[in-house]
Structure formats: structure tokens, C-alpha cells
Amino acid sequence: MKQIVAFIVAVPLTVELFGALYAVFDAWRARDSRSDALERLAIPMAGWGVLWWWIGAAGWLVLAAAFATTLVCHLAAFYAVRLLIRRSGIQTLAIDTDGTDEPA
Amino acid sequence: MRHIVRLNEAAPRGVAQVGGKAAALGELADRHNVPDGFVIVTQAFEEHFERHGLHLGDVSTGEPGQVPNDETVARLRTLPLDGDLAREVQEAFAALPTVEGRAPTCVVRSSAVGEDDLGSSFAGQHATYYYVDRAELEQRIIDCWLSAWNDAVLSYRSRIGANQPVRMAVIVQLMIPSEISGVTFTRDPTGRQRDVIVIESCWGLGAALVDGRVTPDCYVLRRGSLELVERRLGSKRFKVAEDLLDPVGTRLQPVPRHLQRSPTLNDAQVHAVAQLAVACEAERGAPQDVEWAIANGTLFLLQSRPISTDTREPIPPKGRWVAFKPILENFTDALTPLTVDIVRRVLPRFGQFIDGRYYLDFDSVRRWVPLRVSDAELVELVLLKSERSDYRLKWTRLSTIVGLLAVSYVSTGLLWVRSRHLPFVTLADFRKRCDAMLANSGLDAVATLRQLLLGPHPFAAASQFPFQVNVSSTRYFFLLAALRWYLRRFAPTFDLAQIAPLCAGTRDMLSTRLIDELRKTALVAETTPAIRQLLQSDRLEELPNQLAVHPAAAPFVASFESFIADFGHRGTREVELAAPRWREDPTPLFVMIRNLLREGFTEPLSVQAEVRNKQAEAALDAALAHRAGRHVASWLIRRIRYYAALRENTRHYTMLAFAAVRTKVLALEQQLLQQGLLKCADDIFFLTWDEIAALQRNPDHAQLRVRIRRRRLAHMRRNRMQPPLTINVDYRPPRRDAGVLVGQCASPGIAEGTVRLVLDPATDGEIKSGEILVAPYTDPAWTPLFLGAAAVVVETGSYLSHAGTIARELGIPCLVDVAGVMTSLRNGQRLCVDATQGKAFLLAEMDSGDNRP
Numbered sequence: 014m015k016q017i018v019a020f021i022v023a024v025p026l027t028v029e030l031f032g033a034l035y036a037v038f039d040a041w042r043a044r045d046s047r048s049d050a051l052e053r054l055a056i057p058m059a060g061w062g063v064l065w066w067w068i069g070a071a072g073w074l075v076l077a078a079a080f081a082t083t084l085v086c087h088l089a090a091f092y093a094v095r096l097l098i099r100r101s102g103i104q105t106l107a108i109d110t111d112g113t114d115e116p117a
Numbered sequence: 118m119r120h121i122v123r124l125n126e127a128a129p130r131g132v133a134q135v136g137g138k139a140a141a142l143g144e145l146a147d148r149h150n151v152p153d154g155f156v157i158v159t160q161a162f163e164e165h166f167e168r169h170g171l172h173l174g175d176v177s178t179g180e181p182g183q184v185p186n187d188e189t190v191a192r193l194r195t196l197p198l199d200g201d202l203a204r205e206v207q208e209a210f211a212a213l214p215t216v217e218g219r220a221p222t223c224v225v226r227s228s229a230v231g232e233d234d235l236g237s238s239f240a241g242q243h244a245t246y247y248y249v250d251r252a253e254l255e256q257r258i259i260d261c262w263l264s265a266w267n268d269a270v271l272s273y274r275s276r277i278g279a280n281q282p283v284r285m286a287v288i289v290q291l292m293i294p295s296e297i298s299g300v301t302f303t304r305d306p307t308g309r310q311r312d313v314i315v316i317e318s319c320w321g322l323g324a325a326l327v328d329g330r331v332t333p334d335c336y337v338l339r340r341g342s343l344e345l346v347e348r349r350l351g352s353k354r355f356k357v358a359e360d361l362l363d364p365v366g367t368r369l370q371p372v373p374r375h376l377q378r379s380p381t382l383n384d385a386q387v388h389a390v391a392q393l394a395v396a397c398e399a400e401r402g403a404p405q406d407v408e409w410a411i412a413n414g415t416l417f418l419l420q421s422r423p424i425s426t427d428t429r430e431p432i433p434p435k436g437r438w439v440a441f442k443p444i445l446e447n448f449t450d451a452l453t454p455l456t457v458d459i460v461r462r463v464l465p466r467f468g469q470f471i472d473g474r475y476y477l478d479f480d481s482v483r484r485w486v487p488l489r490v491s492d493a494e495l496v497e498l499v500l501l502k503s504e505r506s507d508y509r510l511k512w513t514r515l516s517t518i519v520g521l522l523a524v525s526y527v528s529t530g531l532l533w534v535r536s537r538h539l540p541f542v543t544l545a546d547f548r549k550r551c552d553a554m555l556a557n558s559g560l561d562a563v564a565t566l567r568q569l570l571l572g573p574h575p576f577a578a579a580s581q582f583p584f585q586v587n588v589s590s591t592r593y594f595f596l597l598a599a600l601r602w603y604l605r606r607f608a609p610t611f612d613l614a615q616i617a618p619l620c621a622g623t624r625d626m627l628s629t630r631l632i633d634e635l636r637k638t639a640l641v642a643e644t645t646p647a648i649r650q651l652l653q654s655d656r657l658e659e660l661p662n663q664l665a666v667h668p669a670a671a672p673f674v675a676s677f678e679s680f681i682a683d684f685g686h687r688g689t690r691e692v693e694l695a696a697p698r699w700r701e702d703p704t705p706l707f708v709m710i711r712n713l714l715r716e717g718f719t720e721p722l723s724v725q726a727e728v729r730n731k732q733a734e735a736a737l738d739a740a741l742a743h744r745a746g747r748h749v750a751s752w753l754i755r756r757i758r759y760y761a762a763l764r765e766n767t768r769h770y771t772m773l774a775f776a777a778v779r780t781k782v783l784a785l786e787q788q789l790l791q792q793g794l795l796k797c798a799d800d801i802f803f804l805t806w807d808e809i810a811a812l813q814r815n816p817d818h819a820q821l822r823v824r825i826r827r828r829r830l831a832h833m834r835r836n837r838m839q840p841p842l843t844i845n846v847d848y849r850p851p852r853r854d855a856g857v858l859v860g861q862c863a864s865p866g867i868a869e870g871t872v873r874l875v876l877d878p879a880t881d882g883e884i885k886s887g888e889i890l891v892a893p894y895t896d897p898a899w900t901p902l903f904l905g906a907a908a909v910v911v912e913t914g915s916y917l918s919h920a921g922t923i924a925r926e927l928g929i930p931c932l933v934d935v936a937g938v939m940t941s942l943r944n945g946q947r948l949c950v951d952a953t954q955g956k957a958f959l960l961a962e963m964d965s966g967d968n969r970p
């Protein structure tokens with residue numbers, strides 16, 4: 014049960030941590046923003062630390078699973094959109110109510 | 118003369134001999150000002166083609182004749198008129214009156230049997246030739262006859278089931294050098310309005326209108342009283358010139374910029390044209406479609422035919438639809454077919470393009486919104502019109518939605534976290550990506566848009582996909598709602614109208630930087646008298662060439678080029694791929710600079726906004742007693758300001774993607790024009806992506822050329838119509854009281870001033886200090902017009918739309934979503950805008966002293 018709760022808490026924490034890491038990467042080109050971006054890592058990292066402390070060192074697998082879930086969901090969402098958008102079946106339709114497009 | 122009859126004697130010869138058009142015109146020629154001319158009867162047509170071996174069928178039995186193939190048509194085109202006929206034609210031409218001592222030029226047009234009947238019009242499908250002189254007259258008569266078998270006519274004949282033998286007379290009429298031309302319908306041809314007369318007009322000859330090359334001005338009058346009830350100005354960018362001085366020149370010429378959005382007709386002319394049409398209807402005994410022209414102040418009747426009913430039945434869309442406000446509020450025109458086709462290929466099916474406008478599936482929206490609301494209430498919510506906060510939740514639906522939100526948080530949450538504190542300066546990296554896509558010749562326009570909107574790979578920097586970041590900035594809306602609720606609850610004495618200046622004042626917002634940068638360029642112009650003088654010219658389109666050679670222009674040019682480097686990809690209607698960008702046509706910017714020079718310079722926009730911002734913050738501090746409470750409010754305000762700027766800035770870069778796609782489309786268009794596959798510039802925007810591919814594979818794809826014309830006309834028709842907010846949904850917008858305009862407050866305040874209707878800032882970009890800007894929609898190209906305005910009233914839009922954002926930055930009242938404002942107001946009227954109450958009151962009409970609408 015503890016592990017399930019830990020997993021449920023770990024997933025959004027991972028999203029926050031992963032997102033904050035990405036944000037450091039995004040901000041790196043703007044010299045003035047680097048330190049702020051690094052500072053914003055503190056809260057999600059602390060959250061991860063507290064969670065790991067709570068489930069114990071042996072619970073690393075739960076945290077790794079949460080990390081993998083987030084990563085897979087992110088990758089899946091990215092590639093799924095790319096693949097699906099190429100399928101004419103799910104693309105937006107366009108209609109002309111005045112019959113402009115019927116064969117001439 | 119056996120084959121020729123004078124136009125005013127044509128009617129008694131009957132339709133079988135002179136065709137429908139000439140018979141009708143001959144009947145009216147006695148009583149109206151019809152240009153002089155003659156008709157070559159159908160017998161000449163029969164004799165000419167039968168002599169050259171073409172079997173034309175039998176009129177008495179209805180046996181259809183032979184349809185010549187392209188080869189036969191080419192051969193027939195080279196065969197001259199019979200000697201007797203040629204002599205008769207030349208004699209008739211010689212009998213026409215001379216014009217200022219010179220031999221006249223003529224119009225050669227068809228008058229086929231069956232043409233201009235009640236059931237068919239063939240409008241613009243048979244050939245018409247202008248500026249025809251004596252030397253080319255005979256050949257043009259043959260060309261006109263042969264147009265009876267062109268693709269458009271054959272297709273139209275087949276569609277309306279007209280398979281009787283072809284017989285065509287030809288009208289040769291004096292060419293009227295019309296400054297203004299148009300068409301009047303004595304009944305609304307679309308059948309949407311009852312008891313009205315509709316007048317459409319354009320500059321120059323009417324061919325531009327009939328071919329759908331210009332969006333004409335539209336005047337709607339009540340039948341009987343002839344009271345003008347609606348006046349909608351079109352974008353008349355081109356005209357068919359009244360006089361072709363250069364015989365090899367192109368017919369389609371640009372209209373000077375200051376005339377593009379000027380009304381073609383004054384009130385007296387509107388009435389004269391309407392009366393002419395009413396008289397034609399009375400004489401002909403049926404609703405008429407009357408073509409007319411005005412030359413040297415004289416009104417001429419060119420044609421009168423019964424209004425034909427299009428046999429193509431409208432296809433009502435299945436399902437229920439509601440307009441997608443975020444697009445509608447920035448862009449009310451229908452998109453061209455190519456833009457729709459490219460954009461739809463990168464959008465998943467959350468909605469549908471209907472007649473060039475994007476609609477959401479109302480039933481899907483109902484499925485996902487977890488509120489107990491009626492259809493009408495839901496429409497108000499989707500259209501961002503509702504100000505209610507007491508909706509009841511549907512708990513069963515809520516659990517499903519929370520589950521789905523959780524899944525989407527895990528899959529897209531990274532983007533939402535990353536865009537919380539994105540440094541705006543990094544977004545500029547997107548330019549490099551756009552440049553790389555442009556340089557990649559292997560990517561077509563659709564693939565380019567797809568790449569630029571979706572990002573290159575899952576680990577790319579956020580600056581590489583500004584469109585998705587833009588979507589994530591909608592948090593602005595929820596934070597704003599939270600701030601309103603918080604202040605209502607914890608600072609009851611605080612005036613909620615002050616939220617607007619409180620959340621304004623973002624130095625990083627590119628829309629306000631655009632103004633400040635343009636202001637800098639205007640300051641450079643102010644210090645150079647020669648440039649100031651050049652900017653006063655009526656022909657600003659020539660300014661780039663003049664600047665290039667002017668010795669004192671270097672500092673201005675440098676400043677202007679720096680502006681174009683940052684903002685040149687922007688312009689009006691920027692989602693529309695057919696719309697030119699500022700870097701292609703910088704004339705609108707010159708108009709804006711001239712506006713700035715005339716109105717004088719105030720503090721930069723960002724500085725003005727910060728001053729108002731500080732005042733509002735002081736008021737908030739006074740209203741919120743607790744320090745902790747001030748912290749919460751301050752956090753919400755900071756976040757709202759950030760997301761407002763993120764929304765505007767990511768939109769700025771997303772438009773870079775659209776500009777890149779336009780560049781690719783234009784390159785393709787150039788290629789097709791060079792290959793002769795397209796006839797005119799802009800034709801490409803009236804094809805779909807697949808059709809362009811088909812055209813490249815099969816250069817003889819004649820059907821497409823028919824479609825282009827049909828779509829141009831449909832596009833023109835759609836742009837004249839107010840887009841319906843809902844389709845198949847029972848929703849009626851609230852009724853308005855006479856003299857009171859009702860909308861939504863986007864920036865609070867009260868102001869009084871003179872109405873200034875502006876349809877397009879590119880052609881109509883001058884506004885005097887203290888005038889009230891009234892616009893159909895706004896985007897960044899409109900921003901400079903806000904500077905001098907006392908208030909802004911916009912037909913579409915919401916609190917979050919561009920008009921609201923900029924008005925709040927400037928601290929001027931702004932009323933948005935005011936239905937019908939463009940047709941119910943006129944220039945010169947006095948208007949009091951009480952944006953805080955969401956209303957505007959018509960005070961009185963003033964003499965504006967100009968001829969603007």
C-alpha cells in the first residue's frame with residue numbers, strides 16, 4: 014500500500030522535477046535566468062528526497078518506475094501526436110455548405 | 118444588313134436571333150442610358166461554323182450539336198469571318214460615334230440563346246473582351262463565339278442540364294471608361310434578407326467584381342423606401358483599368374492605397390443606382406441583376422437580367438457547431454481554401470472548418486464540460502461571454518474529467534512546468550529553426566508547418582515550439598478568474614475595474630515593444646525633414662524606392678530595417694497564408710509612422726502602463742488589510758502579467774512559422790505561374806494541397822481553373838457575411854436597444870468621441886486624436902491605431918483578445934464582442950463608450966466633413 018501511495022505521489026513530483034530540469038536547459042541561453050532556473054529545482058528535489066526518505070532506500074524501484082512512467086508518457090505523447098496528425102482520418106475536416114467543392 | 122442589328126432595335130428580333138442579353142438590353146435602351154452598339158445575330162454564328170464543318174445541332178428538334186475538341190477550337194480560332202459578314206461588321210463599327218474625335222473602342226460580349234434566363238445566368242463564363250479596336254474586332258467576335266465551348270460553360274451547362282443546341286449572338290458596344298462599376302440585385306440573391314436591394318461596387322471596370330478578384334463594397338437598401346440599412350466596404354486592391362493606355366499592359370492594376378478602403382459610391386450615387394435597378398425590375402417584370410457603370414459622373418446601364426437561382430442546393434453541415442472564439446476574435450474573414458487545407462492537416466479533429474471558419478463540435482464540448490448548463494448557457498461559456506460564477510457541477514462527469522486531466526498532466530505536464538518561467542529572450546531562437554526549414558527544399562509547406570508547430574524532438578528547447586507554449590499560456594484565464602474571486606472576497610472595497618491596469622505594464626511584451634520600436638523609427642523620421650515630406654505622399658507604395666536613392670534617408674532606412682528584421686513577418690490577418698506580411702509590403706507601417714508624426718510623441722507605451730500600474734497597486738494596498746493577503750494578490754498579478762506576455766510573445770513567434778509557410782507557398786506559386794499552370798497571382802490560394810499536386814501531374818487539369826473562379830466568388834460572398842456564431846444550436850444573442858451597443862468590457866473606463874470605422878489598418882490606418890476606433894477585429898497590425906484613440910470598440914473579441922491586452926496597456930476604454938457594430942455605426946457619429954458597464958451609447962451624428970462611411 015505504501016508503495017502504491019508513494020508511486021501516486023512520485024509521478025507528479027517527477028513531472029515537476031523533470032519539468033524544472035528542462036526549464037534549466039531552456040533558460041541556459043539567457044545568462045541572467047540560469048541561477049533562477051537552478052533555484053527552482055530545489056522544491057521538487059526536496060520533495061523527491063522526502064519521498065525517498067519516507068519509503069526507504071529499498072523503495073528506489075517505485076521512484077524509478079515513476080520516473081520511467083513520466084518519461085514514457087512524455088515520449089509517447091510526442092510521437093503519438095506526430096504519427097496521428099499524419100493520418101487523414103483524425104485531421105480536421107473542411108466543408109463548404111454552398112457546394113463550392115462539388116465536382117465542376 | 119443581314120447579320121447586324123442595332124442594339125436599340127434588337128428586342129423585336131427576339132431571343133432566338135439576338136440572344137437573351139441583347140433582347141433585354143435593347144428593350145431598356147430607349148428609356149435608359151445604355152451605351153450605343155450593335156448585335157451580330159445568331160444566324161451569323163450558325164453560318165460561320167456550319168461553313169467550317171461544325172455541326173451545331175437542330176434548334177427545332179432540340180438535337181444537340183457537336184462539341185468541338187481543343188484541336189478543333191484552335192483551328193476554328195484561325196479561320197476568318199466570311200467576307201460579307203466582315204464587311205457588315207466593319208460598317209456597323211464605323212457607324213458608332215467617335216469619342217473625342219478618335220475611333221471608339223468597344224466591348225465584345227456574348228448574348229447566347231438561353232443565357233440570362235431565369236434558370237441560368239452564365240455570368241462571367243462566356244468571354245467578354247474590353248478595349249477592342251477596329252483591327253481586332255473580327256477576331257474577338259470569333260473568340261467570343263468559341264467561348265460557348267469553354268470548360269466553364271460546358272461544366273455549367275452540364276450542371277444545369279442545358280443540352281439544347283448552342284446559338285450565340287454577339288453584342289459590340291461602346292467601351293465606357295468607367296471609374297466605378299457594379300452590380301445591383303433587386304432582391305438579395307442569397308435569399309438571406311427579405312425586401313432589400315443589394316448593390317456591389319468596385320473601382321474601374323466590373324470585370325474584377327464578376328471574376329471575384331476584388332471584394333466589392335456592399336450597400337444594402339430597404340426596398341420601397343430605399344433607405345440605406347447596411348454599408349460594408351470591401352478591400353478593392355485591384356481594378357480592371359478603365360483605359361488600357363499600354364496595349365500590352367496587364368488588365369488588372371493595383372488600386373492606389375488610399376482608395377482601397379474608400380467607399381466607391383456616395384449616398385446620391387447609391388440612390389441613383391438603386392432607382393435604376395428598381396426601374397429595370399418594373400419594366401422587365403421580375404427581380405433583376407443589373408450591371409451598371411459610372412463614367413464622368415454619368416450612370417450607364419450595361420446589362421439587366423433576371424436574378425438566376427443557383428441550382429446548387431446549400432449542404433447544411435451535420436452536427437452542432439460553435440465558433441472557436443480565439444481564432445474568430447483575431448480574424449473574422451473566411452480563410453482561403455489553401456490556408457484551410459494546410460492548417461487542417463496539422464490540427465486533430467476537435468472541430469471543423471465550415472465555409473473557411475473554424476468551429477468546435479458543440480456536442481463534444483457538452484460531453485466534456487462538467488457543468489449543469491443549458492445549450493444557450495454553454496454557448497455563452499464557449500464564446501467567453503458569460504460572467505456567471507454560480508454554475509452547478511455535474512459530479513459524475515467530473516470524475517471522468519479529473520481522470521483524463523491526470524493522464525494529460527503526466528503526458529504533457531512537462532510543457533506546463535517548463536513554461537512557468539520561460540525567459541522570453543530565448544524564444545528568439547525559433548527564428549533559426551524557421552530559417553533552417555525555409556532552406557530545406559525537401560520540406561513542402563504542409564511538412565514545414567507541421568515541423569514548426571510540433572517541435573523537432575522530445576528533448577528540444579521550449580523555444581523550438583512556441584505554438585505549444587502558447588497553448589499552455591491559457592492559464593492566464595484561470596488565474597485572472599482566481600484574482601477576481603480573491604479580490605471580491607478579501608478586498609470588497611477595491612474597484613474590480615482596476616484589475617486591468619493592475620495586470621498591465623509588462624515591459625517584455627512584444628506587442629508593446631512593437632509600438633515602442635516603431636516610435637523610435639518615427640523619431641528618426643521626425644528629425645529628417647526630407648523623410649517627413651516623403652511620408653506625406655499619397656503613393657506610399659513607392660516610398661521604398663524613393664528611400665533607396667535619397668541621400669538623407671540612411672538613418673531612417675537603418676532604423677526601419679531593424680524594425681523589419683524583428684517584426685517584418687507580421688501583418689494583418691496573419692493566420693491567412695494569402696495575406697502579405699510587412700516585409701513584403703511595408704506601406705501600412707509608413708502610414709503608422711505618418712500617424713505617429715501627426716499625433717506627436719508621448720511617453721513610451723511600457724512607461725505609460727507602468728505609471729497606471731503603480732497607481733492601481735497603491736489602491737490595492739489600501740484595500741487589502743493583511744500583509745499575507747497582499748502577497749497572495751501580488752503573486753497572482755505577477756503570474757497573470759507573465760502569462761499575458763507569454764501568450765502575446767509566443768503568438769509573435771508562431772506567426773513566424775506561418776510566414777515561413779507563406780514563403781514556401783509563394784515559391785510554389787511562382788513555379789506554377791512560370792509553367793503557365795496558373796493564370797494569376799493568388800490563384801494558388803483557391804486550390805487545395807491535393808489539387809496543386811494534381812495540377813503539377815496533369816497540366817491540362819481544366820476543371821481546376823473553373824473551381825478557382827467559383828471559389829473566388831464563394832470566398833467573396835462569405836467575407837461579406839457575418840459568420841454565424843453557432844450552427845444547428847438553438848442560441849439567440851440578447852437583443853439590443855436602439856442606440857445602445859452592448860459588449861464585454863476588456864479595458865474599463867468611459868470616453869466620448871467621434872466614431873472612426875477602420876476595416877483594414879493597412880489601407881485605412883489614420884486616426885485622429887480623440888476619435889473612437891471601431892474595428893471588426895484586431896491583431897498586432899492594429900496596435901499603432903490605438904495610440905491616438907479615445908476608446909476602442911471591436912465587433913468580436915474577448916477580455917483576452919489582442920484589443921483588450923493593448924487597451925489595458927494603454928489605459929483606454931475598450932469594449933469587445935459588440936455584435937453588428939461595423940454596420941450599425943457610421944463615421945462622424947458621436948459615441949459615448951462606457952466600457953466598465955459594457956455599453957456604448959450613440960449620442961448624435963456630426964458632420965465629419967469627409968466621405969468616409
